[in-house]
Amino acid sequence: MSSGSISKAARRLGLTQPAVSSAIANLESDMGFMLFKRNHYGTEMTIEAKTFSEGVERALKALSNLEELAENLKNGRVGKLQIGCMPGLATLAPRIVAGFMRNNPDVKLSLQTFPSRKVEEWVAGGHFDLGIVEKPQAKNELEIFPYSFRMFCALPPGSPLADKKEITIEDLEGRPIITLGDAHQSTMQLRSLAYKHNCSLNVVAETQLFPSAMALVNEGVGYALIDPVTAMEYGKRNDNTVVLRPFTPQVEFEVAIILPKFHLVSRLCHQFQTALKEEFDQMATSFSTERFER
Known part of the structure; x- marks a missing residue:
């Protein structure tokens, strides 16, 4: 059909003309109707063959799409992800997710925010593909990949400690403190x-x-230890008057990427985990030297 004649089709396929004619005859026998008719001008396609060729084109296109889909699945570029994230990183996760989706436009994704324990339960049960939580204790149901970030001391407006380069535990004695329970x-x-x-x-x-x-802290209630993600995000606000200083001895904010141990994990999930790990490694390096000077 695309070559215009049996002889040209034979040359394109690297076959003899009789071999192509035999292949056509066999196909016509299987189909139960003629595909080509000879006339004074050469070989002409029948009406049935023209209709059938349209179906062949659709099938070949679908096959090509399947090959592309398989390649994308193999490389973790397509599919759907269910991700659970702790509230403390809920401002950071969308940025990481958005970057991953820009690089993988065929990915569908659900990002849900729940307390760490709930995310752990749902990852272990296979309801989430991946979780971002506060570092849990060792659990048989989870694969745990931990990360630690140095915390900063948030000083209220007008604090007499603002001139110090670092805040120590002794500096906080007797001062009003805000904690997370x-x-x-x-x-x-x-x-x-x-x-x-x-x-x-x-x-x-x-x-x-x-x-x-x-x-x-921004309202002047007291001092608090703050994770670097919150410090970075809150620092972008126009109404922020908080001063942040490194705290010593070092207090760490420990988080983890978790995967289910007893449920299958897709290539796409592993691909996202790799992107997430790279982001966390970069943040850990950046936050270790960040001073949030004001």
Whole structure:
């Protein structure tokens, strides 16, 4: 059909003309109708052959699409991801996700924000493909990839500590402090430091999220240890008056990328995990030297 004659088709295929004629005859026998008729001008396609050729074109195009789909699946460039993220990184995750989707436009994605324990449960149960949580204890149901970020001390407006390059646990003794509750990792580390250095903590407010703690500091309620992601995002606000300084001894904000151990993980999920790891590695390097000077 595309060559215009049996002899030209034979040359394109590297076959003899009788071999092509035999192939056509066999196909006509299988189909039950003629595909080509000879006339004074050469070989002419029948009406049935023209209709059938349209179906062949669609089938070849579909096959080509399947090959492309298989290639994209192999390289993790297509499919759907279900991701669960802890509230503390809910401002960062959309930026990472958006960058991944720009590089992989055929990806469909669901990003849900839940407390870390809920995300852990849903990843373990296969309801989420991947989770971003506060670092959990070792669990048989999860593959855990931990990361640590140094926390900063947020100083309220007009604080007499603003001239210091670093804030120590002794500097906070007797000053109003905002924490994330007794069970939070940052609060436990802070209390452990206070006990070790024989300092008392004057906790005047508790909240569940770092952005809330940052807002309270901004309102002059007290001091707080803040994770670097919140510090970076809150620092972009026009109404921000908080001063941030490195805190010593170092207190770390520990997070983890988690995958299910007993459920199949797609190539796409592994591809996203790689992109997420690169972002976290870059952040860890950046935050380790960032001073958030004002």
